[in-house]
Amino acid sequence: MSAELLEDKYPIGSQPRIHFVPYIIFCSYLVSLIGAFTTVELLHRRLSGSGWRSWVQIGGCSVSFGLVAIWCMHFVGNRAIILGDGEQEIQLYYSSTYTAVSAVLPVVVIFLGLLVADRFYKGSKRAITRYSALVVCGVCAGAAVTEMHYLGNYGTTNYRLQLSWPHVYGAASIAVGACLISFGLFFHWSGHWVNFIWRRVIVACFLALAVSGMHWTAAAGTWYEIRGYHEGSGQERNVNLIIALCLCLFACAVCFLLGFLKQRQQRMLKDRAQQVVLAVATFDPEGRLLVSQSGLMPCQTITRQFHQRTFDEEFNTTHPVFHWLFRVTRNWSGIIELIPSMREHLQSTGYIQTTSSPTHAMNSRSSMDGDNDSSYSATFRELFCVTAQEIARSLDTSLQNLGCLYEDVLTTGTLLNRIIYYTSHGNRAIMATDVATAGKDVEAGIVSPILFGKGQLLVLTRKVDTTEGNRLQNLGYRFANMDQVGDQLARSLQVPRDDLENLVLRLHSFSQRDAAVPAKGAFLASFLIQPSPSVQGLEVVVPRAIPDRLPMVKLSSEELGARQLQLLGTFNGLSLDECLTRISQRSSTGSEDNNFLELFQTKITELLHDCPEPALHRAAFSARQLDIAHGMTGQKEMSPATVFAFCGIKEIYSQSLQSLRLRTIPLSFFQTYLRSYPGCPDHAILAQKNHKEFSSLMRVPSVTRAPKAGRSSKWPSRLRGKTRPSQAEAPWQPDSSSEKGLVNVAQSPSENVSHPWGSIMVTSTQNMTINESNKEDGSLEMRDLGVTAEIGMAETERPTLADRLMSITTGFRDPYAARALPKDLYYGRK
Known part of the structure; x- marks a missing residue:
């Protein structure tokens, strides 16, 4: 225009x-x-x-x-x-x-x-x-x-x-x-x-x-x-x-x-649910769970699969490697200085890549082939410690503050046929996992759910205060209730929502549990053992809420006197029913002896209420006074708590318990509990054994293996396949079987020569007695009062309460049996 x-x-x-x-x-x-x-x-x-x-x-x-x-x-x-x-x-x-x-x-x-x-x-x-x-x-x-x-x-x-x-x-x-x-x-x-x-x-x-x-x-x-x-x-x-x-x-x-x-991320989570994963469950004072922006717990993959040496071996609470992990997480300071050397060793052997970030390093971690059974136990423990260090870095905290390992190995990656649950409002159906696509017979009616686990989850638990919680939130994490993140967590772990809620409740209860042993007093306990259903050792009956203790009641707040010990000695070897019968047959005279026996009768009744097992009625009473916490005897400022126990064995065909407040755990794991309480001298002994076992890593340089013909070093290890170093290439081949560091094995002289400096360890135990009899009131006794330098082999771990009670139980059953039986009879195969 x-x-x-x-x-x-x-x-x-x-x-x-x-x-x-x-x-x-x-x-x-x-x-x-x-x-x-x-x-x-x-x-x-x-x-x-x-x-x-x-x-x-x-x-x-x-x-x-x-x-x-x-x-x-x-x-x-x-x-x-x-x-x-x-x-x-x-x-x-x-x-x-x-x-x-x-x-x-x-x-x-x-x-x-x-x-x-x-x-x-x-x-x-x-x-x-x-x-x-x-x-x-x-x-x-x-x-x-x-x-x-x-x-x-x-x-x-x-x-x-x-x-x-x-x-x-x-x-x-x-x-x-x-x-x-x-x-x-x-x-x-x-x-x-x-x-x-x-x-x-x-x-x-x-x-x-x-x-x-x-x-x-x-x-x-x-x-x-x-x-x-x-x-x-x-x-x-x-x-x-x-x-x-x-x-x-x-x-x-x-x-x-x-x-x-x-x-x-969802594919990675799905794959992670079928691997061995380490997670951290952190709770704030309100009981909320710490999760990432995606609604997941901080976690890292340890390995794709735990290598089983035999067909019937399972990585669970009976496994010695789990016992080692359980004890180490209760004393991180005993292993933390070895983690850099562990990382270098894992990089030199190809388990983690040198330039990989923690997120990508987990992709290269896989179980070894059957030729390396002797070293896989130590490798898995190294992977656990390195993974825990990576999680601690992601949370910007020290390894000592990361928490303690939960008392069970959790199963993830379960597959269910048509398992549907609903949200808290009941208006939206959520599939728990992928629906199985296998063919179904329509005429057969409702198909029973198929449930089997593919992955395993190890959880470190801890409880933080408000200040630490605010710091974690500033890092990008959040505290959430289960109604907010339950669906996302259930899908990531591939477990049903109800099972997940029960798990989080158990984790929260575990984080609040006080691991301290009773300080003083005399207790009356029940020590009932039964053969494991899998015929792989023995189990012990413990309270469900506090499985690190036996079912027990307090007999006296103070240490018992000589006369009271003498009265209890008259019941030694008698069953619980026989003890009640003998007490009821005594005439009531109002003397101090009768008063103590009436107290003893009352406490037996209370013990029966806490542990209403038929086998307890037949259990034999041991008048031997035992320390609940081994290694703390002789302390003048505080008398150690002691225990008298009714020792018995349940019938093998009676596996069920009469009370929901009770449960059974492996006897070997109960022994691990007793070696893990705060202040236990076994922490220093285990730390010394770890330094002995892993000391060679501190002197081994990082070795880069030359690639084999036809394979390029540019490809990631998970694409190249599993490779193993030859004897000439491997700089570190320690004795790393699962039992290493968990049982007392005498070392050969050749081992001492091969690691001349690996045996030096500063322990935190001291036993010193100074007695000048020529000076009046001049005696001085010192026990466990400080730190001394002790050069040489780690001292032998003392028998726990479980060991002593097991010896007493076998003595009652067979008076001619040896006082200390082989551990295979106590705890099963390892």
Whole structure:
């Protein structure tokens, strides 16, 4: 159209009519939705706190929302505005300066709002502070939408804008209100877990509605007064549109990337549920579980599969390697200085890659072939310690504060046929695991669930205070209840939801358990053993709540006198029923002896109440006074607690227990409990044995093995296959069988010669007695009062209470039996 006709049709100062293109309006909403969804996904995966990583992630969220959801939507949406009859000279054209400023300013304002919400909403316990932070975030986001719209429109080069102030107020109110609802829902669901994609989609839809609603409300109240005509081909209008579409495509790529990473993480979790994994269960004072942004416990893979030496060997609480792990986690200081050498050895042997991060290093960890049975036990223990160190680094804490190993090996990766459970609201069915695809006979009716485990989970438990909990939250972790993360945890471990809830309750109870032994007094205990159903040793009956102790009642708060010990000696060897019968036959004279016997009778009755087992009625009483905690005798400031026990053996065909408050554990594991209490001298002995076993690692340099012919060293070890060093290549071949460090084995002289410096260890035990008989009141006795340097072999671990009671029990059954039987008869094969 010629300039004369254009000026006649649209004179300067006139307001051409406006109409909109519907499909472009819909496309503009999709553009805003893409940017808003990208923003929500980035917010969901951000790290909370004040670190630079958190600031960078919030900056990425601000760019996504301000640049894609708002800026791109604005210029795509404005292409739906057609002025006049669509002549190119009178359409909307923009100044590059205002366009650039309108892209930067909303990003800054949104960054400030998100920073306030992230800092104060989760870091404050006061409701008014949290709500104020949400209000600031919503107002900043709404203001960013509003100011970007009008600043971008003000940059038009050929129009003067005429605004309707009611529309301006309405548009701003829509923007602020929708942003308040969106971010309020997001941060509220973050507290109640937002790990469901439909929730994040709802938040993104509200954010897109805030942007689009504000834009079109403002557009309806805007009139354009011509102040000039555009000269040119009109291609300048496409510049902003092209930039907007490119940013939108980039946001789509980010969404696809996040989805790919999510799928990859789920595959890794599925594979991890079929491996041997170490996890950390951390509880705050409110009993909530520490989880990552994905709703999972901090964990790392130890190895793909525990190498079994025989068909009937299982890695469980009867295994000596588990006993070693259980004891080491209760005295991390005894092994921590060996972990760097363990890591170097694992790198030199190809178990972990030198340049791998902890996340990728686990992929190269796998069990060894059958030719290396003698060294796999030590290798697995090294992998456990190195993995624990990696988790401690991810939590930014020391290994000593990582927690103690839970008392069981948990099974993960279970497969169920058609096991469905529901959420806490009962309105949504969740599949526990992948449904088995095997064929089913329809005429057979309901198929029984097939349950078998593929993976194993070792859990370190601990309880932290409020200060430590806040520090962990600043690292990006969260404390959550089971109703918030139960479904995600169940899917990642591939276990039923009910089993997971019971497990978390047991872990929380275990973290609160006091491992200290009774300080003083005399106790009456029940020592009942039974053959294991798997015929692999013996089991002992213990309380379910405190399996590290026998069922016992306090007989006296003070140490018993000689006369009381003499009275108890008259019942030695009698069964419990015979003891009650003999006490009832005595005449009641009111003497001190009768009073003590009545107390003894009362305590027997209480013991029967706590342990209502028929075998206890036939158990023989031992009048031998035993220390509950071995290695603490002779302390003058505190008399050690002692115990008298009824010793018996349950029938092999009677495996069930009469009380739910009781359970059975392997006798060997009960012995491990007794060697793991705080202050036990066996901690130093085990540490000395570990230094003896792993001392050669401190002097072995890292060895890089030459690749074999036809194999490139560029390929990861898990793609090259399992390789084993030859005898000439292997710098370290210790005796690393499972029993090493767990039983007392005499060392040959050749071992002492091969490691001349590995036997030196500073122990924390001292036994010194100074007795000057020629000086009156000049005797001085010292026991376990300090630290001395002791050069030589580790001292022998003393018999525990379980050992002594087992010896007494076999003595009652066979008076001619040896006092100390072989340990294979006590604890089964190792």
